[in-house]
Amino acid sequence: MIKRELAVFLVVGSLTVLIDFLTYRGLVWTEWMTVDQAKAVGFLTGTLFAYFANKVWTFGHQDHAPGSVWRFVLLYAITLGANVLVNAGCLALLSTLSIAVPVAFLIATGVSAVLNFLGMKLFVFKTSNLTEKS
Incomplete structure (x- = not known):
């Protein structure tokens, strides 16, 4: 699954x-x-x-999950912050490299994608409130 x-x-x-x-x-x-x-x-x-x-x-949720919109907004705000912080940290660490910007972008995007997936699965669209549909 x-x-x-x-x-x-x-x-x-x-x-x-x-x-x-x-x-x-x-x-x-x-x-x-x-x-x-x-x-x-x-x-x-x-x-x-x-x-x-x-x-x-x-995540197969056809029905409305109460609070899912607000959980989604909160998750996106948190992962946006994480994306910006990871990008800034990578740029600081890799500042001497000519490929610092694209590498920092990719790492920050990867981190925020993982956080978004986990947050959506475990927090926004958690299956404990809804019957999971396959």
Whole structure:
């Protein structure tokens, strides 16, 4: 079960990044918003997709789990903080390397992805409140 959830989680994560990027680029290209506004809307659009896709597809919850939205928001706030801190720490440790930025980005993204998966499985969409559907 966890292998399937992890595989679907990775697909959902990839689609989330794609939705964020395409929304951001589309809004900038059409000049409907400033770059910063477009980035915020892209991120929020991806986040909404991630919530519903992970709820239904990754963890199989068709019914509403009371409090899951707030747990999701809390989890994303925590993992955003972890992502920024890990990125900053890696940049400090690797500052002499020419590949510091992409390596720090990948490590920070990996850490936040692991934390997001565990947080969604054990905290946001925990199966103790709902009957798990396969």
